[in-house]
Amino acid sequence: MRSVERAAENESTFREVNEKLEKRADELALTGGRTPYLCECDDERCTQVVLLTGEEYEQVRAGPRTFLLVADHQSPDDRVVRTEAGYVVIEKTGEKGTLVEQRYPRR
Numbered sequence: 001m002r003s004v005e006r007a008a009e010n011e012s013t014f015r016e017v018n019e020k021l022e023k024r025a026d027e028l029a030l031t032g033g034r035t036p037y038l039c040e041c042d043d044e045r046c047t048q049v050v051l052l053t054g055e056e057y058e059q060v061r062a063g064p065r066t067f068l069l070v071a072d073h074q075s076p077d078d079r080v081v082r083t084e085a086g087y088v089v090i091e092k093t094g095e096k097g098t099l100v101e102q103r104y105p106r107r
């Protein structure tokens with residue numbers, strides 16, 4: 001597998017895990033509080049989390065190419081959409097953008 005495909009695969013996997021975490025948070029009625037979401041960077045060994053409200057997570061997940069990262073975990077080809085306290089929202093560009101869009105879990 002080429003590195004761009006593997007990176008897109010890792011990022012998409014983190015996104016899918018976070019989608020499950022969000023459902024679980026809803027079930028537990030924790031929506032007023034903050035839930036730990038995994039950093040969605042392309043490093044498969046990264047286990048850092050970002051604490052977000054359900055609303056903040058929804059804003060990240062609204063786009064098929066946007067990802068949630070711990071600050072400074074972005075790659076040079078990521079376009080930073082928003083910088084918040086402790087995390088950044090980035091958009092995948094180029095071929096990576098196309099690959100992650102194909103795996104967008106919400107259609």
Ligand SMILES: [Zn+2]
Pocket residue numbers: 039040041042043046047048069070073
């Ligand atoms: Zn990371």
